[in-house]
Amino acid sequence: xxxxxxxxxxxxxDTAAGRILALNGVSxxxxxxxxxxxxxxxxSGKSVTASAIMDLxxxxxxxxxxxxxxxxxxxxxQLPRQERRDLCGDRIALIFQDALAALNPVYPVxxxxxxxxxxxxxxxxxxxxxxxxxxxxxxxxxxxxxxxKQYPHEFSGGMRQRIMIAMAVALEPDVIIADExxxxxxxxxxxxxxxxxxxxxxxxxxGMIFITHDLGVVAELADRVAVMYAGRIVETASVFELxxxxxxxxxxxxxxxxxxxxxxxxxxxxxxxxxxxxAALPSGCAFRxxxxxxxxxxxxxxxxxxxxxxxxxxxxxxxxSPA
Amino acid sequence: xxxxxxxxxxxxxxxxxxxxxxxxxxxxxxxxxxxxxLGLVGESxxxxxxxxxxLLKLGPATGGSxxxxxxxxxxxxxxxxxxxxxxxxxxxxxPYQSLNPRMRVDRxxxxxxxxxxxxxxxxxxxxxxxxxxESVGLRAEHxxxxxxxxxxxxxxxxxxxxxxxxxxxxxxxxxxxxxxxVSVQAQVVNLLSxxxxxxNLAMLFVAHDLAVVRHISDRVMVMYLGKIIETGPKHSIxxxxxxxxxxxxxxAVPTPDPRxxxxxxxxxxxxxxxxxxxxxxxxxxxxxxxxATSICAEQEPALTARTSAHGLLTACHHAEADxxxxxx
Amino acid sequence: xxxxxxxxxPARERRGRRILWLVRALAGDPMAVAAAIWxxxxxxxxxxxxxxxxGDNRISLKARNLPPFDFSQSWTLWLGADALGRPLLVRLIQxxxxxxxxxxxxxxxxxxxxxxxxxxAAYFGGIAGNIIMRICDIILGFxxxxxxxxxxxxxxxxxxxxxxxxxxxxxxxxxxxxRAETLEVRERLFVDAARVFGGGPVWILRNHILPSxxxxxxxxxxxxLAMVMLFESGLSYLGLGIQPPAVSWGLMVAxxxxxxxxxxxxxxxxxxxxxxxTMSFNLLANWFRIVNDPSQHWRLVSRRR
Numbered sequence: 007x008x009x010x011x012x013x014x015x016x017x018x019x020d021t022a023a024g025r026i027l028a029l030n031g032v033s034x035x036x037x038x039x040x041x042x043x044x045x046x047x048x049x050s051g052k053s054v055t056a057s058a059i060m061d062l063x064x065x066x067x068x069x070x071x072x073x074x075x076x077x078x079x080x081x082x083x084q085l086p087r088q089e090r091r092d093l094c095g096d097r098i099a100l101i102f103q104d105a106l107a108a109l110n111p112v113y114p115v116x117x118x119x120x121x122x123x124x125x126x127x128x129x130x131x132x133x134x135x136x137x138x139x140x141x142x143x144x145x146x147x148x149x150x151x152x153x154x155k156q157y158p159h160e161f162s163g164g165m166r167q168r169i170m171i172a173m174a175v176a177l178e179p180d181v182i183i184a185d186e187x188x189x190x191x192x193x194x195x196x197x198x199x200x201x202x203x204x205x206x207x208x209x210x211x212x213g214m215i216f217i218t219h220d221l222g223v224v225a226e227l228a229d230r231v232a233v234m235y236a237g238r239i240v241e242t243a244s245v246f247e248l249x250x251x252x253x254x255x256x257x258x259x260x261x262x263x264x265x266x267x268x269x270x271x272x273x274x275x276x277x278x279x280x281x282x283x284x285a286a287l288p289s290g291c292a293f294r295x296x297x298x299x300x301x302x303x304x305x306x307x308x309x310x311x312x313x314x315x316x317x318x319x320x321x322x323x324x325x326x327s328p329a
Numbered sequence: 330x331x332x333x334x335x336x337x338x339x340x341x342x343x344x345x346x347x348x349x350x351x352x353x354x355x356x357x358x359x360x361x362x363x364x365x366x367l368g369l370v371g372e373s374x375x376x377x378x379x380x381x382x383x384l385l386k387l388g389p390a391t392g393g394s395x396x397x398x399x400x401x402x403x404x405x406x407x408x409x410x411x412x413x414x415x416x417x418x419x420x421x422x423x424p425y426q427s428l429n430p431r432m433r434v435d436r437x438x439x440x441x442x443x444x445x446x447x448x449x450x451x452x453x454x455x456x457x458x459x460x461x462x463e464s465v466g467l468r469a470e471h472x473x474x475x476x477x478x479x480x481x482x483x484x485x486x487x488x489x490x491x492x493x494x495x496x497x498x499x500x501x502x503x504x505x506x507x508x509x510x511v512s513v514q515a516q517v518v519n520l521l522s523x524x525x526x527x528x529n530l531a532m533l534f535v536a537h538d539l540a541v542v543r544h545i546s547d548r549v550m551v552m553y554l555g556k557i558i559e560t561g562p563k564h565s566i567x568x569x570x571x572x573x574x575x576x577x578x579x580x581a582v583p584t585p586d587p588r589x590x591x592x593x594x595x596x597x598x599x600x601x602x603x604x605x606x607x608x609x610x611x612x613x614x615x616x617x618x619x620x621a622t623s624i625c626a627e628q629e630p631a632l633t634a635r636t637s638a639h640g641l642l643t644a645c646h647h648a649e650a651d652x653x654x655x656x657x
Numbered sequence: 658x659x660x661x662x663x664x665x666x667p668a669r670e671r672r673g674r675r676i677l678w679l680v681r682a683l684a685g686d687p688m689a690v691a692a693a694i695w696x697x698x699x700x701x702x703x704x705x706x707x708x709x710x711x712g713d714n715r716i717s718l719k720a721r722n723l724p725p726f727d728f729s730q731s732w733t734l735w736l737g738a739d740a741l742g743r744p745l746l747v748r749l750i751q752x753x754x755x756x757x758x759x760x761x762x763x764x765x766x767x768x769x770x771x772x773x774x775x776x777x778a779a780y781f782g783g784i785a786g787n788i789i790m791r792i793c794d795i796i797l798g799f800x801x802x803x804x805x806x807x808x809x810x811x812x813x814x815x816x817x818x819x820x821x822x823x824x825x826x827x828x829x830x831x832x833x834x835x836r837a838e839t840l841e842v843r844e845r846l847f848v849d850a851a852r853v854f855g856g857g858p859v860w861i862l863r864n865h866i867l868p869s870x871x872x873x874x875x876x877x878x879x880x881x882l883a884m885v886m887l888f889e890s891g892l893s894y895l896g897l898g899i900q901p902p903a904v905s906w907g908l909m910v911a912x913x914x915x916x917x918x919x920x921x922x923x924x925x926x927x928x929x930x931x932x933x934x935t936m937s938f939n940l941l942a943n944w945f946r947i948v949n950d951p952s953q954h955w956r957l958v959s960r961r962r
Contacts (some may be wrong), residue, residue, distance in 0.1 A: 197580075224628070225583060267539065280480035418853065428850075
């Protein structure tokens with residue numbers, strides 16, 4: 007059985023433009039020891055998915071309208087508030103994109119990491135202080151005894167992001183959700199963080215959901231990829247299948263639009279248009295207005311995720327044929 | 330050899346007091362020829378934003394000069410500066426911030442003409458606006474809308490259209506695509522390439538995305554802590570970088586190919602960017618460099634040709650190409 | 658390939674949409690609807706009075722301290738009459754025009770003056786900016802009431818002096834907000850863009866900074882309207898504001914005070930009018946703030962849960 011199973015999740019938000027469906031039936035599963043990348047652009051719903059799992063959807067204006075999130079056999083959406091809150095942070099951890107905003111500026115970082123143990127009433131062998139120092143050492147912060155007493159602003163952006171990661175993994179969670187943890191970082195720092203995440207996945211058997219829009223990072227880290235577009239998953243595949251042989255026209259377009267470091271191209275091949283307004287999604291397939299393969303059927307019938315191979319699903323009436 | 334369009338010599342921009350200034354840009358020299366695109370890469374804090382702002386005269390230069398067609402923008406003011414502004418325009422990073430949300434598109438685009446009477450007579454504003462909008466892939470009726478009604482990519486097109494309103498010869502692009510969605514970035518990059526060809530525009534293209542810089546630039550310049558540490562034709566920089574920092578930068582770029590995972594040599598830099606208030610003596614990169622020796626602390630390396638790579642200038646005492654980290 | 662988030666609409670239709678949206682936004686906030694209705698009634702009453710539709714306002718000794726809710730009398734007397742037998746309802750409406758008129762004039766003066774001074778202080782800084790801000794500090798350093806009392810004592814109580822004194826004591830708040838907003842807007846990228854096009858300070862102030870700070874300033878003004886009204890009432894109550902025979906709500910409360918045990922309505926109804934009106938201004942100001950802040954719009958259209 008999968009560690010985390012999300013089924014037909016629907017989340018909506020009230021806005022001035024009316025009610026928008028941020029998630030429109032999202033289903034996926036995450037196994038132990040696996041890194042699943044949620045790949046999508048802004049507005050695709052990838053961060054809302056994380057918020058829904060972590061019970062962070064602001065209500066109002068947002069609401070989870072439908073669906074189920076099963077974690078280790080129990081239905082999260084039906085758990086009492088307190089139990090749910092205990093679970094989040096303890097067994098399901100979140101790494102935020104903006105570490106500076108997520109860390110409290112008035113407490114030393116060591117204190118904040120230790121807080122994770124205190125909140126969840128964990129006792130650790132050798133004491134919490136030692137555990138904090140060990141964690142800081144593990145994420146490669148030099149001179150951890152001194153650094154633990156320092157405040158977030160005394161660390162560089164990359165270090166703060168690593169401290170966020172340390173906090174997330176402190177209680178050895180079963181699921182780690184990383185919400186664009188590398189987006190705000192410079193490329194050399196990004197490489198450090200990706201390496202750290204890679205080391206963590208090798209050390210533990212936690213499942214990781216990695217939310218990003220960066221294909222390069224996906225290629226470096228993910229086992230499986232779920233491509234999201236306009237509140238739906240349009241393709242799931244292993245990372246190799248996606249890069250070798252993407253089936254959904256959006257995935258294909260995304261891969262083709264990237265400039266490459268190893269070849270010279272005269273012109274990039276962009277996806278035309280821009281992401282649709284979530285308050286006025288096109289009928290049928292939301293991608294059809296930008297899709298080179300769209301036909302009449304696409305405007306009439308919403309394509310659902312269909313299994314096209316082992317572990318492979320595509321939501322498209324006219325998928326790109328296998329290479 | 331013709332005179333370059335932009336000639337920057339020993340340009341510096343320091344912030345704060347004279348005793349311990351922040352050396353954001355320190356003694357930088359480079360040239361851009363007509364119709365040429367120069368890419369500028371570097372990580373946050375390297376001084377590229379300060380360099381751009383100094384070139385645009387949004388802040389004063391501490392020393393040195395920047396000549397456009399032989400006129401020094403750092404020392405001009407009044408009418409002369411006003412005239413220079415016509416030749417050099419900018420596309421900013423964030424299209425959500427750089428367009429005044431309370432101005433309609435037609436007013437946004439014609440603002441430069443209102444500020445430069447004599448360029449386009451008022452009776453032609455409407456027609457010229459439509460022409461500009463169409464040249465960046467927008468439509469005439471978009472003139473009557475407000476920026477909030479556009480998507481990010483479209484806003485950046487507006488920013489480009491406005492920058493072209495005065496028909497500049499040099500376009501400074503400050504991270505023009507980094508705020509855009511991946512699928513839209515390519516549209517804007519293609520648009521810039523096409524406009525450059527059609528109008529023989531020279532560009533200074535600042536970005537941290539190395540793949541995009543590689544795609545669009547003729548030459549590339551790498552900045553570290555206020556200094557240019559390596560520069561050259563793009564193929565030299567990307568296939569045979571000789572500066573350790575450039576090598577680290579290139580090796581850190583994730584490759585969109587899962588099969589190469591763990592197979593490429595990756596140089597992970599130790600430590601953090603030193604403070605530009607008190608940069609290391611000698612070579613500024615030495616505190617994080619694995620090749621550093623005593624000479625690096627004593628002598629600042631000059632930017633000169635040090636390897637056989639065509640046109641490559643490197644500021645490193647131990648410059649040497651490392652084929653394992655080449656991006657190409 | 659240039660699909661748009663919003664479909665193309667001719668300008669007129671979009672303006673229509675904007676009005677429709679405002680109506681919808683108002684409907685989303687019942688308290689604001691009540692406030693708007695109350696203010697509408699007050700405005701209509703003032704209009705009716707200025708057109709002399711309300712009839713008699715003569716002194717009538719027969720009706721001295723006539724109690725309210727005596728529906729056998731003419732309708733102008735339904736709220737009773739004052740110590741000189743003047744119908745209280747008509748007096749209330751006349752007082753409303755004074756009270757609200759003074760409040761509007763005051764707010765307008767401090768809004769325009771404060772915004773200009775604040776923007777100048779922020780954009781140019783330097784000595785001028787410092788002088789402006791220090792004067793603000795000095796004004797803020799004294800209790801507002803004390804400054805107002807002193808000013809009115811010195812220059813004598815009159816409507817124009819009252820407006821000036823109230824405007825000056827409120828102005829520091831506008832200057833500070835305008836300055837803070839300008840400092841923020843000045844750093845925005847579109848101001849840099851205008852500079853790169855060759856825009857000078859006057860151009861940038863007029864075309865970029867003033868339009869950007871205006872909504873915040875208007876929100877502040879709408880909150881202040883209620884405050885100034887209360888203040889005028891207080892000063893009139895103390896005898897330094899409106900002088901008889903002119904009348905304002907605060908003055909009516911003051912005059913009614915002596916009759917509290919024998920004719921409670923003389924002070925009660927003007928007090929109630931002050932309360933309702935200030936509350937309405939505050940509620941509408943809050944609504945106005947939300948309408949001007951797109952990130953809060955959902956509050957107005959949200960489904961009730």
